Every structure is written in structure tokens, then in C-alpha cells.
Amino acid sequence: MSSPCPICGKPAQAETRPFCSKRCADVDLQRWLSDRYVVPGGQDDEENPPSTDFDN
Numbered sequence: 001m002s003s004p005c006p007i008c009g010k011p012a013q014a015e016t017r018p019f020c021s022k023r024c025a026d027v028d029l030q031r032w033l034s035d036r037y038v039v040p041g042g043q044d045d046e047e048n049p050p051s052t053d054f055d056n
């Protein structure tokens, strides 16, 4: 028995477990990165490289 995709709730696929698709895996990754780097307002349209300006 497979768990549903944590992103959209569809049945997970073996290839992309625990997600239903690579897209949902990407969404989860973006969320993880957003949580870590706190990107304001961004979901998956922009790609902001993590800034390291503390060594300025």
C-alpha cells in the first residue's frame, strides 16, 4: 500500500516516491528551500540562488 503524494494527495508513483510526479517532488524541494532560505513570495516561478552576502 503506497501513501498518497504529500503535495497533492494523488497516489504516489514508484519512480518518484513518495510523490506522484517529479513536479510534486520539485514543489516539495522548493518548499524545503523556501523554508530554509525564506524566499519572500516565491513559489516556483523564480529561481533565486541563495545569497551569501555576509562575506561582503
Ligand SMILES: [Zn+2]
Pocket: 005, 006, 007, 008, 009, 010, 019, 020, 021, 024
Ligand atoms: Zn503530487
